[in-house]
Amino acid sequence: MLKTRRGGCHCGDVRFECEIDLAPEGQRSPPPRPGIWWTTTFRCNCTFCRKTRMWKVFTTPERFRVTQGEEKLVEYRHGACEIQHVFCGRCGLHPFARASFEPLGGDFVCVNIACLDDVDPQELEATPIVYEDGINDAYDVAPRFTGYL
Template sequence: MLKSYRGSCHCGAVHFECQLDLAPKGQRSTPELDGVWWTSSFRCNCSWCAKTRFWKNFARPAGFRVTAGADMLTEYRFNSSAIRHTFCSRCGVHPFASASFDIMGGDFFAVNVACLDDISADELAAVPITYEDGKNDAWDRPPVVTAYL
C-alpha cells in the first residue's frame, strides 16, 4: 500500500519525503497509472545504475518533496539528458532522480530506496524487485545475470 517515507543523503544535508508502494506483490494498492513502473522497485544494469547501485522506486510529483538541502543538490545529465540525476554536493549520495516520460504518464521521481531512513530491514527485504537490461536498452526484460545488481 502507498506509504509515506522520509529519506536523506549520507551526510544529512539533503532530506526528502515521498509516498511509495513498496509492499510485496499481492499486498500492493492499485496504482494510479498503468505500467510496470508503479508495481515494483527496479535494479538496472545501465551505466548509471550499475555504477551508483541505484535502486529505484517511482513516485508521482504530488507524492514527493525535498524538505531540506535543495541548495546542496547538484544535477548530472548524460546521453539524451532526459533524466535529471541529482546528488548531494557534499557527500555525493544520489537520493533521487526525476524526469518526464509520456510512457510513464508524465513527470515522476525515481527514489533511491537505499536512501530511505525510516524503513526496516525486514521491509527492505520484502520489496519486490524487477530487473532491467538497460545496458542493452532492453527495459522490458532482465539481463542474463542479475546477482550483482
C-alpha cells in the first residue's frame, strides 16, 4: 500500500517526504517500474551499508521531496561509485541517496527507512526485507549471516 511518509535527520535541519510502499507481500500497490527494487526493502553487508546501518527502500524522484534543508546536505561519493550519498551537515545522519542506474529504469531515490518518523514498529516488523551480499558484489544473493544487518 503506497503511503506518504515523512522523515528527516536527527537534528531536524533536513526533512523529506516520500511515497513508498512498506506493506507485506500481497498487500502492496503496483510497483512504479519493473524489477525487484520496487517491490521490497533491502539490507546489505557492503562496506557502506554495514557501517551506516542503511535500510533501503527505493522510490522514484517524482515520489520524493526534500521539504527542508536541501542546502544543509553534504554529499559523499565512494570511489568511482555513481551513488550520491547525502548526509546532514550538522548531525551526520544519512536520510537518503540518489543515483541513476539503467537496470532500475533511470533516476531513483533510495530512502533510509531508519530516518522515517511516522512508521510504527509493527509495520516495520512486517515489511519484507531482501538481504544483499554487497561485500562480495553479489547483490542478488543473501549473505550467509544477516542477523547483524
